[in-house]
Amino acid sequence: MTRHILATFLVLILIAIGLGAYAWYLQKRVARDAERAHQQQEIAPPGNGAETPVELYIASDEDGSLHKNQLTVVLPLERSERARAVLRALFGTYLQSPSPHPIGPGSDVRDVYVLDDGTAVVDTNAAFANSHPSGVLAEELTVASMVVTLNANDNRIQRVKILVDGKERETLAGHADLRRFYLAGNLNQVAKELQ
Amino acid sequence: MNPASRAPRAALVAALACVLTFAVAYLDRVHAQAESRQLAVFSLQATYSVPLVDINGLPYVGLVEVLEPLGSVDARRDGKKYKVQFTPPGGKKAELQFNEGRDKGKVRGNNFKIAANFAFQGERGYIPLGSVSSLLAQLLSTQIVLHQASQRLFIGGSETRYSLDLRKGTPSRLLIGFSSPVNPTIATEPGYVHLKFQRAPVVSSGNDSVTFDDPVLTGAFFSEHDGMAQLDITGKGALMANFADGGKTIIVTAAPITAVEATPPLPQAAAPPAQTATQAMPRPPEAPPAPRFLVLIDPAHGGDDIGAAITPSLPEKDVALALARRVQHQLAIKGITSSLLRTGDTNLSLDQRATWANAVRPALYLSIHAANTGKGVHVFTSLLPVADVSRGGFLPWDTAQASFLDLSSAVAGSIAAELEARKLPNTTLVAALRPMNNIAAPAIAVELAPNPSGVESLANAAYQDTVAQSIAAGVAAVRGKLPEVAP
Numbered sequence: 001m002t003r004h005i006l007a008t009f010l011v012l013i014l015i016a017i018g019l020g021a022y023a024w025y026l027q028k029r030v031a032r033d034a035e036r037a038h039q040q041q042e043i044a045p046p047g048n049g050a051e052t053p054v055e056l057y058i059a060s061d062e063d064g065s066l067h068k069n070q071l072t073v074v075l076p077l078e079r080s081e082r083a084r085a086v087l088r089a090l091f092g093t094y095l096q097s098p099s100p101h102p103i104g105p106g107s108d109v110r111d112v113y114v115l116d117d118g119t120a121v122v123d124t125n126a127a128f129a130n131s132h133p134s135g136v137l138a139e140e141l142t143v144a145s146m147v148v149t150l151n152a153n154d155n156r157i158q159r160v161k162i163l164v165d166g167k168e169r170e171t172l173a174g175h176a177d178l179r180r181f182y183l184a185g186n187l188n189q190v191a192k193e194l195q
Numbered sequence: 196m197n198p199a200s201r202a203p204r205a206a207l208v209a210a211l212a213c214v215l216t217f218a219v220a221y222l223d224r225v226h227a228q229a230e231s232r233q234l235a236v237f238s239l240q241a242t243y244s245v246p247l248v249d250i251n252g253l254p255y256v257g258l259v260e261v262l263e264p265l266g267s268v269d270a271r272r273d274g275k276k277y278k279v280q281f282t283p284p285g286g287k288k289a290e291l292q293f294n295e296g297r298d299k300g301k302v303r304g305n306n307f308k309i310a311a312n313f314a315f316q317g318e319r320g321y322i323p324l325g326s327v328s329s330l331l332a333q334l335l336s337t338q339i340v341l342h343q344a345s346q347r348l349f350i351g352g353s354e355t356r357y358s359l360d361l362r363k364g365t366p367s368r369l370l371i372g373f374s375s376p377v378n379p380t381i382a383t384e385p386g387y388v389h390l391k392f393q394r395a396p397v398v399s400s401g402n403d404s405v406t407f408d409d410p411v412l413t414g415a416f417f418s419e420h421d422g423m424a425q426l427d428i429t430g431k432g433a434l435m436a437n438f439a440d441g442g443k444t445i446i447v448t449a450a451p452i453t454a455v456e457a458t459p460p461l462p463q464a465a466a467p468p469a470q471t472a473t474q475a476m477p478r479p480p481e482a483p484p485a486p487r488f489l490v491l492i493d494p495a496h497g498g499d500d501i502g503a504a505i506t507p508s509l510p511e512k513d514v515a516l517a518l519a520r521r522v523q524h525q526l527a528i529k530g531i532t533s534s535l536l537r538t539g540d541t542n543l544s545l546d547q548r549a550t551w552a553n554a555v556r557p558a559l560y561l562s563i564h565a566a567n568t569g570k571g572v573h574v575f576t577s578l579l580p581v582a583d584v585s586r587g588g589f590l591p592w593d594t595a596q597a598s599f600l601d602l603s604s605a606v607a608g609s610i611a612a613e614l615e616a617r618k619l620p621n622t623t624l625v626a627a628l629r630p631m632n633n634i635a636a637p638a639i640a641v642e643l644a645p646n647p648s649g650v651e652s653l654a655n656a657a658y659q660d661t662v663a664q665s666i667a668a669g670v671a672a673v674r675g676k677l678p679e680v681a682p
Contacts, residue, residue, distance in 0.1 A: 061568045135642065
């Protein structure tokens, strides 16, 4: 009887050690895959359309400003895909090193849905929000640059909703309100003040 | 089963019992630590609370947390040494030094013994609660009284005393006179009136238990616990309490039960829920409370929400709280009453902050943040279209701030002008920052960013003081434009 209990106890301990080792292995693999994905991330969007000049409103942490830059990007023909490509070009600028306004490594735009009523729903990935530098001004600059850039390249986009991994989130990194719709008109005014 | 096979099983059961006992003891300890005990500090300048931390079974307080509301503090850890410079308003700078694991330190160059060893938690230095009064007495050269069991500290004769005066008659009245105005929470139940003083430094009048030879009012009992004082009035039947003399007197008397009994009974179908006599009685007309000007300061983040990691050892929540205390101090110098939404490392959701702020009805809501990006000071008003709606009725939660934007902008502009006058780089912007949009009062947010000397400047006392002075001066300059509100 006692021998059975001890044997069961030992087996349970061995199972626990085995599960712990497997969990450690999985954690390492996830971290390695994430690193690999980040290294392979494209800075410029792929495109099947023509090379088109786009206007990017680039934020600068140094002086808290937004500056208009022109860049030539291969843009897809479909409207939502074009909006996504423009935003990915903007993120690409921020992901370069050195960056005028660094955002978290691995930040990306998963999808953009442009609706007929002038609403654009931007679905970012988790890395964008989870590793975004925290601060009122830093987050405000990111949101403003995204909304103003979208509106500058498609003036029918009048309001923007930002999602993270397909879901609504309370704030970007503790400050900027992501529960609301951002009106392009309001942020264009902000952009003018920041130029 | 023979006795030889029972012994190992008994050993296994005993081992499991030990593990369970240790687990329960550990959980109990964790639970005890998680309970946020606070030391309530009452001074003539400020009323605030400081978290109590359990170290080696003794209550400790953070040195900076205690000193910051009382003056200018510059503290830094240097290995095992903790060096603090403290300057009280209008006083001389004092230097303090303590060593980790030692019960001796230096205050103003003299040896200073504390009740137990000095300790660190991260970069913060902690001293035993029992040594706070002697330390403050040396630093402030004033009378310090610590009620250690009830976690209350009184600085510079800030105590409020009370007297009891029973006026017999029909009905009898108990007049409780206070040496300064009080605003306790009043709870009534049949035979009792409970006065709970959380913000007022009410102390015992010398006799904690008084009995009266009266058919209605039978006694008064004073007690202190958990940073607050409580005065319980006992009697026979329902009692009621009213304020008089601008809050310096509370009158306790029997509730007019006969008035309720005389009320004709309602038809059964329409009978309201049962009410106590106190709830149902007609209240005597009261003079409208005097309007007051209160600035509510909200140090952002706190608890698990650290905000931005300014440096690996300096979270935004700590910088925000330190700056908020300095702003409160500077406002007090200008004669402006202010209150902190959090005084310790507390978890508060954005909705809780807005709910509490709106309940307080401040003349101005001031949110304090810090960041390691940008430079100087960023002043924000809410990113909302200005709404021309009445401020009297219900306001939509998500856009409650819209009708106060003109006043909020006036405050932001005034603070920016004061920052400019002190040659501090500043930016004034709109931002979609919660909970500002939900505040039904003029509201701004201030974000402290580094000065040209780098990110370490965010913890610099002189830099924070200059910014706090600018904010206080900016608020004082537009005080006339902001509405005073009835409490």
